[in-house]
Amino acid sequence: MTKKLASRKILVTGAASGMGRGIARLFAEEGASLALLDMNEAGVLDVAKALGAHGFRCDVTDRAGVNQIVSEAGNLLGGIDGIINAAGILDITPFVDLDPASWDRMLAVNMTGPFNIVKAALPFLQQAELATIVNIASVSALMPMPGTAGYSASKAGQVMFTKSIAMDLGPKIRANSICPGVIKTEMTRYLWENPEHTERAAERVALKRLGEVDDVARAALFFTTEDSGFTTGTELPVDGGFSWR
Numbered sequence: 001m002t003k004k005l006a007s008r009k010i011l012v013t014g015a016a017s018g019m020g021r022g023i024a025r026l027f028a029e030e031g032a033s034l035a036l037l038d039m040n041e042a043g044v045l046d047v048a049k050a051l052g053a054h055g056f057r058c059d060v061t062d063r064a065g066v067n068q069i070v071s072e073a074g075n076l077l078g079g080i081d082g083i084i085n086a087a088g089i090l091d092i093t094p095f096v097d098l099d100p101a102s103w104d105r106m107l108a109v110n111m112t113g114p115f116n117i118v119k120a121a122l123p124f125l126q127q128a129e130l131a132t133i134v135n136i137a138s139v140s141a142l143m144p145m146p147g148t149a150g151y152s153a154s155k156a157g158q159v160m161f162t163k164s165i166a167m168d169l170g171p172k173i174r175a176n177s178i179c180p181g182v183i184k185t186e187m188t189r190y191l192w193e194n195p196e197h198t199e200r201a202a203e204r205v206a207l208k209r210l211g212e213v214d215d216v217a218r219a220a221l222f223f224t225t226e227d228s229g230f231t232t233g234t235e236l237p238v239d240g241g242f243s244w245r
């Protein structure tokens with residue numbers, strides 16, 4: 001059977017862990033050539049080695065560094081026709097106690113990070129016949145939850161950034177967001193390691209379980225292939241039935 005991403009050249013951020021790593025794994029299985037970026041150098045090089053991909057230490061908030069690494073990655077791959085922005089950070093703190101530095105950092109990583117990556121990759125994306133951008137946002141972009149002023153603002157900004165570029169970059173480049181609910185990764189370890197918290201979180205959603213990395217990876221695959229060829233500027237909750245209530 002033909003692999004769904006044969007001949008595709010895709011850059012994934014946040015690829016050392018969680019969803020970025022899971023997406024990289026599925027995309028490698030589907031035949032993509034991959035450039036993997038993460039701040040965690042040892043982690044991203046390990047994943048890259050295991051998948052036969054190119055790995056780079058890269059802080060997505062460092063615009064000069066991003067420009068250099070994305071251009072190097074594009075030259076190594078012979079182009080870039082897909083982006084997955086999965087690098088992200090979370091600080092859940094009631095607003096009264098939220099450190100302004102944490103607000104700044106969440107906006108820098110979660111919102112400006114994808115801007116830096118897409119901007120740097122644009123010359124490559126524009127040369128491709130068809131290209132896709134998938135930004136991993138959050139249900140926090142769609143609904144308020146206690147202690148998430150900074151995180152929600154950064155993710156809502158990411159979703160609207162995605163919609164806006166979908167407008168500006170069509171028809172050859174499509175851009176969509178995925179809004180995960182609680183997915184079992186390092187970011188949510190504090191929650192799913194505690195059976196009581198897990199049960200409470202699962203009870204809140206229609207499908208009565210927490211999400212797995214593969215739930216999100218399959219959605220990312222959909223948005224990266226022509227299976228979603230008439231879909232752009234959307235945000236898809238992958239949350240077991242949480243955000244629509």
Ligand SMILES: NC(=O)c1ccc[n+]([C@@H]2O[C@H](COP(=O)([O-])OP(=O)(O)OC[C@H]3O[C@@H](n4cnc5c(N)ncnc54)[C@H](O)[C@@H]3O)[C@@H](O)[C@H]2O)c1
Pocket residue numbers: 013014015016017018019020037038039040058059060061085086087088089090109110113136137138139179180181182183184185186187188
């Ligand atoms: N886990 C969840 O329940 C959940 C829910 C909704 C949205 N998200 C979002 O999904 C994305 C992936 O998160 P995850 O759950 O896989 O978390 P994770 O912590 O397992 O992975 C995040 C990765 O991003 C990297 N990273 C952080 N800051 C970076 C920076 N400045 N530059 C480059 N890399 C950086 C980390 O080193 C890490 O490898 C994030 O954007 C997160 O906000 C997660």
